Amino acid sequence: MFKLSTKGRYAVRAMYEIAKAYPSGVTLEEISVNQNISRVYLAQILNRLRQARLIKSSRGPGGGYVLRKEPDEISLYDILEPLEGPVCIASCIDPGEGCDDVEECLAYPIWKKIAQYIECLLRQVKLGDLLRIQSEKDKKELVDNLANMCY
Secondary structure (H helix, E strand, O other): OOOOOHHHHHHHHHHHHHHHHOOOOEOHHHHHHHHOOOHHHHHHHHHHHHHOOOEEEEOOOOOEEEEOOOHHHOEHHHHHHHHHOOOOOOHHHOOOOOOOOOOOOOOHHHHHHHHHHHHHHHHHOEHHHHHOOOOHHHHHHHHHHHOOOOO
């Protein structure tokens, strides 16, 4: 079954912490404590997000991590793609693997459409949306609105 790795889930949680502090920065230690993520593992994730140019880091006193763009300009897809790769729910739609029988395959168009729908949803949800969640009602509204975003 298709599922996000721990790395992807932790990346979203870390980016949420960095977005909460925007436009100021937040330290590795603060993210680690607030999200209960190992510092070593978190440092690896943040390094990948830095390489993807989503965050910048600074060392020394007052150092930490800050977003390169505003929270409303960074989608969940932007965060997950550098860590997880493209959305591929079946090997036949994976650009790295592909399949020789795509033209004859009955399921291929279904897998492709599902992957496109998932990618669309991930592109629609921004860090800013997560920051605006103040209650269970807000969370439900965001989730309910997702159903109408990618038709």
